[in-house]
Amino acid sequence: MNRTTQSLIAAAAALAAVTGFAVANAPDGSGDDGAKAAARLPVERTSLLCPVPSASDLAETSYAAFTPKGEGSGDAGKAELLPATQELTDAPKGGAHGKEKAVKPFLTSKTPGKPVTGEESGGESPALLGTADGRLAPGWTVQQTTKYAVGSGRGLQGTNCTAPGTDFWFPGASTAKDRSDYVHLTNPDDSAAVVDIELYGKDGAIKAEVGQAVQVQPHSSVPVLLSTLAPKEQTNITMHVTARSGRVAAAVQSSDDKLGGDWLPASADPASRVVLPGIPKDATSVRLVAFAPGADDADLKVQLASPTGLISPAGHANLHVKSGMTTAVDLGDVTKGEAGSLILTPTQEAAPVVAALRVTRGKGADQETAFIPATNAAGTRATVADNRAKGSTLSLVAPGRTGKVRVTASEGSEGGSPTTKTYTVKGGTTLGVQAPVPSGLKGTYALTVEPVSGGDVHASRMLEDPEDGIPMFTVQTLPDDRGTVSVPEAEQDLKVLQK
Numbered sequence: 001m002n003r004t005t006q007s008l009i010a011a012a013a014a015l016a017a018v019t020g021f022a023v024a025n026a027p028d029g030s031g032d033d034g035a036k037a038a039a040r041l042p043v044e045r046t047s048l049l050c051p052v053p054s055a056s057d058l059a060e061t062s063y064a065a066f067t068p069k070g071e072g073s074g075d076a077g078k079a080e081l082l083p084a085t086q087e088l089t090d091a092p093k094g095g096a097h098g099k100e101k102a103v104k105p106f107l108t109s110k111t112p113g114k115p116v117t118g119e120e121s122g123g124e125s126p127a128l129l130g131t132a133d134g135r136l137a138p139g140w141t142v143q144q145t146t147k148y149a150v151g152s153g154r155g156l157q158g159t160n161c162t163a164p165g166t167d168f169w170f171p172g173a174s175t176a177k178d179r180s181d182y183v184h185l186t187n188p189d190d191s192a193a194v195v196d197i198e199l200y201g202k203d204g205a206i207k208a209e210v211g212q213a214v215q216v217q218p219h220s221s222v223p224v225l226l227s228t229l230a231p232k233e234q235t236n237i238t239m240h241v242t243a244r245s246g247r248v249a250a251a252v253q254s255s256d257d258k259l260g261g262d263w264l265p266a267s268a269d270p271a272s273r274v275v276l277p278g279i280p281k282d283a284t285s286v287r288l289v290a291f292a293p294g295a296d297d298a299d300l301k302v303q304l305a306s307p308t309g310l311i312s313p314a315g316h317a318n319l320h321v322k323s324g325m326t327t328a329v330d331l332g333d334v335t336k337g338e339a340g341s342l343i344l345t346p347t348q349e350a351a352p353v354v355a356a357l358r359v360t361r362g363k364g365a366d367q368e369t370a371f372i373p374a375t376n377a378a379g380t381r382a383t384v385a386d387n388r389a390k391g392s393t394l395s396l397v398a399p400g401r402t403g404k405v406r407v408t409a410s411e412g413s414e415g416g417s418p419t420t421k422t423y424t425v426k427g428g429t430t431l432g433v434q435a436p437v438p439s440g441l442k443g444t445y446a447l448t449v450e451p452v453s454g455g456d457v458h459a460s461r462m463l464e465d466p467e468d469g470i471p472m473f474t475v476q477t478l479p480d481d482r483g484t485v486s487v488p489e490a491e492q493d494l495k496v497l498q499k
Contacts, residue, residue, distance in 0.1 A: 023373065024462060040484040043272045046075060049249035050081065050161035051184035051263075052221055053120070053146045061120045061146040063106070063230065064386035066410060066446035067132065068139045069113040077134025080105035081118075081142065082188055084127040084221050103142055109136055113383060115413040115446050127186045127221035128161070137482030141446065143386035146475065147465065152180060153255025155368040156465050158474030159263035160384070162229040163482065164188050164247035168266040170239040171326065172289040172356035172371055173252050175199075175227040180255045181264075183239065185214065192431040193246030197224065201234040204324050216248055226252075236328035238354070240292035241266075259360060260368040264472050269375040270294070272350035274374040276357050277341040278395030278460030278475055279304075279334070282338040282431060284367070285360040286331040290353050292321045298351035302391065304334055305341045305397050310428040319344070339432025341397035341458070361471040370462075370475045377456035378405065379480025382449045384461045391464040392435040394447065397423040401455030407447060409436040413445030425457055436459065449478055 011394060053061040058221050105119040106128060112135055132140035138209040142161040148154040164186075173181050187193045197211035208229040216222050226239065243249045256263035268274070270293050279286055292298040297414040303310045313334050321327045334340065344355060357372040387409070396405060402424065409419045416438035425431045438445050449459050 006124060024067060039487060040075050041487045042483060043485050044137055045131065045133040046137045046140055046163065046482060047131045047188055048140065048142050048161040048163060049084065049186040049188055050142060050144045051159070051251050051253065052223065053125050053187060054146055054147060054148070056151060058149050058151065059146050061125050061144065062386065063118045063142060063144055064115055064413070064444050065107055065109050065140070065142045066115040066383065066385040067109055067136045068381065068383055068448050068483065070138050070485040071122050074122055075135065076353050076405070077132070077136035079109035079130065079132030079136035079140050080370040081107040081128040081130035084219050085236050091277055091418040105134050105155070109140070112136060114411055115444055117364045117413045117444055123145050127184070129186065129188050129219065130161070138165065139381060139383050139481040141383040141481055143384065143476070145386050145463065147472065152257050152273040153259030153261030154461065155262070155470065156472040156474045157253070157262045158476060159251055159265060160250045160284060160476050161252065164249045166243040166247055166248055167239040168250040169270065169291070169354040170241070170264055171291045171354050172264055172358055173226055173237050173239045174231040174235055174254070175237060176233050176235045180258045181226045182223045182251060182253050183241065183495070184223050184251050185216045185220055185224060185351065187218060189246055190218050190247060192217050193248050194244040195248055196242050196244060197229060198240040199226065200238045200240070200324060200326050202236065202326055206230050206237070213237055213244070216499055220498040236289050236326055238289070238326045244335045246285060256369060260366070262370040264356065265373050265477070266370040267354040267356055267481070268376050270352035270354050272346050272352055274344040274353060274355050275397065275399050275458045276355060276372050276374050277340065277397045277430070277477060278462060279340045279357065279359055280361055280473070281335050281339045283335050284363060286334050287328060287358040288355065289326060289328045289358070290319065290321045290355040291326050292323045292351055292353050294352050295323055296351040297322050298353045299347045300344045301347050304345045304426055305399065305430045306341055307338050307429055307431065310343070316467040318347060339395055339430045341395065357477065359393060361473060366469045366471070367461050368470055368472050370473055373477060375458060375477035376479040377458050378449045378478055380484055381481055382459055382478035383446060384476055384478050385446045386463065387435055387445050387447055387461065388438060388463070389437055389441050393432060393462040394435045395430055395432050395460045396423060396425045397430040397458050397460070398455050399425050399458065400427055402427045403457040404455035405457050406450045406452050407436055410446040411439045412438050412441040412443040412445045416441035418446065422452060427455060
C-alpha cells in the first residue's frame with residue numbers, strides 16, 4: 001500500500017471518528033473487504049445542537065445530558081453546552097494576536113454514567129451548541145424539554161439535541177392557519193452555511209423562491225416560519241432541508257392554537273421499509289404523513305404492530321404514495337387502548353419513502369399532540385436522557401424476528417443506583433412498559449437500550465407531565481446513539497503503530 005492510499009484511509013477514518021455516524025471503508029472499491037476488515041471503535045469527538053426552545057415568558061426549559069459508561073478514549077474528556085453565539089474554545093484566533101474570551105458553559109458533563117441537568121426560564125433562552133471529546137464523546141446525548149402553561153403550543157415540547165448535517169426530511173409539517181411551524185437552523189461552524197428549504201404538498205412541489213439560499217451565520221440560529229414560504233395554506237406538507245455549503249442542525253417546532261404542540265424531528269433517511277415506534281395506547285387520533293422522494297411511486301402495506309401481532313388498520317391496509325407528493329391519512333384511534341407501532345412495507349417494487357405520525361391524546365379542549373418520525377433500529381446502543389420517576393414509558397417493537405434487549409436506567413442526576421432489565425420483544429409486536437427506575441432515584445436519569453440477541457428492535461420513549469386535565473406529553477425515538485464508528489483495519493494498524 002503506498003503512502004497516498006494510507007493517507008486517504010487515515011483521513012476517512014479520522015472524519016468518521018469525529019462525526020460519529022460515518023462508516024469508513026477501504027478506498028479500493030471493495031465494499032465487502034472493507035466491511036470484513038472494519039471494527040467498531042468508540043468515537044473520539046462529537047457535537048450536538050439544541051434549538052432555541054421558546055419565545056414565551058411563561059415557558060420553562062430543562063436540559064439533561066448523559067454519556068453512557070463504556071470504552072471511551074482514555075481517562076480524559078470534556079462535554080459542554082454553550083450559547084450558539086459563542087465560540088467553543090479559548091484557542092488563539094487569527095494567529096498569535098490574542099485569545100477568545102472564555103465563556104462559562106451552560107452545562108458540563110464530567111463523568112460517564114452520571115446525568116447532569118440545567119434549567120432556563122422565560123423567552124430569552126438561546127440555541128445551545130455543544131461538543132464532547134475523549135471518554136465523554138461515545139453516545140453523548142442531550143434532551144431539551146420545555147413546558148408551556150398557556151398559549152399556542154401549550155403543553156410539553158421535547159427534542160433530542162441533534163448532530164449537524166446537510167440533508168433533512170420533515171414529513172408532517174404544516175402551513176395551515178391554526179399551525180405555526182418554524183424550522184430552526186443552527187450553524188455550529190466558523191463559516192456561514194447556505195441552506196435551501198423545499199416544500200411539497202399533496203399536489204407536488206410548492207414554488208417558493210424565499211426558501212432558497214437561506215444564510216445561517218457562524219455560531220448562530222435562524223428560525224424560518226414555513227407559512228411565509230408557501231402561497232397557500234396546506235394542512236400536510238413535507239419539507240426538505242439541504243445545505244449547499246456548511247452544516248446545520250434542523251428541527252421543526254410546531255404550535256397549534258387548539259391542540260398544543262411539540263418538536264417534529266427529521267425522519268430517518270428515505271427507505272423502502274419504515275418503522276414508526278411508540279404510539280401511546282390512549283391516542284385518540286393518529287395521522288400518518290408519507291412522501292416518496294424518488295422517481296417512482298410507493299405502494300405500501302400499512303400494519304400496526306400491537307402487543308399480540310400485526311394488524312391491518314380497518315380501511316387503511318394499503319397506501320399509495322405518488323412520487324414527489326405528500327400523502328396523509330387519518331387513522332383515528334388506531335391503537336384501541338393498546339401500545340402500538342406502525343410498520344410500512346412495500347407491496348410491490350420497493351421505492352424509498354420518509355414518514356411521520358402526528359399523535360393526539362385527550363379530548364375537546366384538553367388535547368395535546370406529539371410527533372413520531374420514522375426511525376432506525378436501536379443499533380449497537382440507543383440512549384435517551386431526562387427520564388423521571390413518573391411518566392416515562394418505553395415502547396419496543398420488533399418489526400421482523402423476535403429480539404431481546406437490555407435496558408439500563410442510569411444513576412440519578414442527584415442520587416440513585418443503576419438498574420438493568422432485559423426484555424424479549426416477539427416478532428411483529430410492540431411491547432410497552434413503564435421505564436425501569438434507578439433505586440433510590442433523586443433527580444432525572446437516562447435510559448440505554450442495547451441489543452442482546454435476535455432481530456432488530458426499534459424504540460421510543462414517551463415523557464408525560466399532565467397539568468389541569470391536559471395530557472401533556474412528548475415522544476422521542478431512540479436510534480443508535482453514535483457511540484461507535486466503523487474503522488478499517490489499516491487505520492487500526494496505524495493507531496497501534498502511533499502508540
